[in-house]
Amino acid sequence: MASSSRRREMTTAVIDAAVQPAALVHPAVAAALARHEALAKRLPGHRHGWIREMREDAAAAFARAGFPTRRNEEWHYTDPRALVDTRFGEPIVAADGAVTLPGGMPDAGAPKLMFVDGRFRPDLSELAALPDGVRVESLAALLEAGDEALSLRLGSLADRSSFVALNAMLAEDGVVITCTAAPDAGARVHLVSIATASGDRPLAFHQRHVVSVAEGASLALFESAHAAGATPYFNNTVAEITLGARARMTHVRLQAEALGAFQVSTVFAHLAAGAEYDSFVLAAGARLARNEVHARLEGTGAIVHLNGAQLGDGVRHVDTTTVITHAAPACASRQTFKSVLSGRSRAVFQGKIHVHQVAQKTDGYQMNQALLLSPESEIDAKPQLEIYADDVKCSHGATVGELDANQLFYLRSRGIPAPEARAMLIEAFLADALEAVRDERLRAALADATALWWARAHAEAGA
Template identity: 45%
Template sequence: MAAIATLKDLYETLSPGLPGAGAAGLDRLRADGYARFLADGIPTPKVEGWKYTNLRDLAGVSLAPAQGTVDTAANTDFDVPSVAPGETHRLVFVDGAFNAALSAVGPLPQGVTLDSLRDLIEASPAYAAEVLDRFPAPKADTGLRVGPNPGRGQSGGLVGLNGAFLAEGAVLTVGEGVKLAQPVEIVFIATAADGAWHPRLLIDVAAGAEVTVAEHHVARGGGATFANIVSGVRVGEGAILRHAKFQEEAETALHLASVTATVAASATYETFVLTTGGRLARTDVQVRLEGSGASTRVSGAYGVDGSRHADFTSLIDHVAANCTSREVVKGVIDGRGRAVFQGKIIVRPDAQKTDGHQLNRALLLSDTAEIDAKPELEIYADDVKCSHGATAGELDEEALFYLRARGIPADTARALLIAAFLDEVAEEIGDKRLRGYAMARIQERIGRLTGITVDTDATVLGE
């Protein structure tokens, strides 16, 4: 109850100063978020979907949105990550606030817009509210038997918290038939010693359009920050969206993210999440295949050590017939690190000819590493092809012996096998720029875990 009481004071104090305050649509959205937080609160392990992830660390973190600790107009002293330097449309946020100096949107094709949410609100609060209303917040949770009629989500309190302080974020719209050649990048840089941000990311891809989006979360400092991100995605008929997230925040940071995507007929939504940072990081991905022939590929990779915690939770909801889903999540756990995988595929009664597959694999590098895996299939149709599986184990001793027998030192052989294990996930990424960047980030993380650096072809570079 302490968090709820604290939020009441924060909401009453800060809401009159948020952008667009007084505009009926935005006031309603914020009030709805505040009410949802009051109703649902911060999830605890007593809630099934959060059984393996405890948010007790939030007790010591301010929930108030950061007021900005750097000069967001002028400061350019940051190394901004990019999947294709100089060749992307980029929005940058520093400590939760939009930074125009670091951003580089550049010329956009007709039919494409890329704005910070605050700019959109300040230009037209009514239009901003209309845009926000197109993207309903997640309502189902992967920890429940939701059946054909999903109920209230167990992450509702966090989504509500995001809505109560609705102010910043990014809005991307891609018009019908537009194929955007350059990737769009949305970058969040944390520099503060502490602080919270609650961005809303909205991606709307119209029929027949195609776009690649890279989302970066990085630290330029070691602060105990809290990122609470809610993303809404709409993929129109026959459209293609490739969406990758690279979470590399400080090892003291808390990162909680919720993504809800709807996919229309014959459309494709590919999403990849790489988690290598944060004291505790959780991503909830919910994909709803609403039209015949829709498809999704949901994949993720993580590397945790020390006492860090990574959680990948997903729900793929087959609503229509003739849809396809593929999910592969793999991770490496060392020290006293802990990982969670909760993945559910639902096949509704009308979703005949469904083809859905799910795989989770974890590599445990120490006796104290831990993985909690909960794969689920919930099927209400009879003409389907579905499978799931989850495995956890140590490095393959035969493969280690094979490499050692060819003169490769033990530590290097170990690093090569870890690299190959995670690279298999990155190889699934459809966009070659995202794929190359993901592999490079994986190799960098393996270097920190093992002290050995290998390239994306698993060739030794140095020890």
């Protein structure tokens, strides 16, 4: 079996890592590995050899990679030190009991799948309301059952990147969604992550989601992340998405984590021929937020749309990093990301488009626009095109600036005082960003979150 040889390689790596002198291991890395050791027996599916090996592979990969620093090219503009220096513990209390739900949770008009501190809560979820053709299972339950089919779907568990490996070695739960619903069924699901964020111990949780949309099927997945309290925590979520031929998926995410939280999200999307993945992320919360999307276009004519908005205020840091790999001919990728930054907030946009030699007739487009509302706010933008095919159309652009003087004058010439005119244009920039979300209900949910951010940023500007 091909996978067994891979496992052997990884086992060797574990030994390599173990012989490294202990002094070279960063205390934060050592602490995370110790948590893995301590928790391993309690993690779901531990009694199955292949699951244990998978986690050990991940631990070895994490030990090798460590936490990133700004010396890592991918993390040059985002310093994760504050996250690395916080000592988190994984939740140890039982995954049941009453939960105080945070206020202002959006109604997406879709059955909710509830996660609390990284654990699936069927008792709080609306499983009975799931649409036909959408199967939802708990990752923990599948691991516990030792479902071998899962080993194929957890493809990148032992990925070399730090936070994915950290997730793989510590992930306790997640949701496994399999969709076979036809496009006209309009299947939609709302995945909710709640951080209790209470008590005095910062928690870390590592949700691992697996989503498959079968050939010709269609799914709308709305994800929102909220907190019920204000204790710092770390939400390190990984999602692996597979779209079959001509499958479609709309993936709209609202990141409304607590303002003191740390959040790293990594999404891997694999698209077969003619598949379409349409993603939007609104980053409105967290002290440090990193949203990574890796999309691979693996079949002819696949289409990916990655859009989003990042809202900064105070000293918050928001990072969007995308890697789009065109590995098949005649695929299209479209990205538009907008950032609005007030106070001393910072945003990062790194967008890489990688076009393989076989990917002729690639159509790639990337746009990054930022509105800086204060002299102390900052954006770092790094577009990267790596093209090995000769018949492609790829472009990228970036605009960074203040409000448009023409637009401001136009509003003022109609009697609207300058402060109001500015507010209108900022709200308009946000509204325009949300235009990429075609579903009106989801757009309205995101608009509410931007309004909350604007109230904060506005108060900050007035202070």
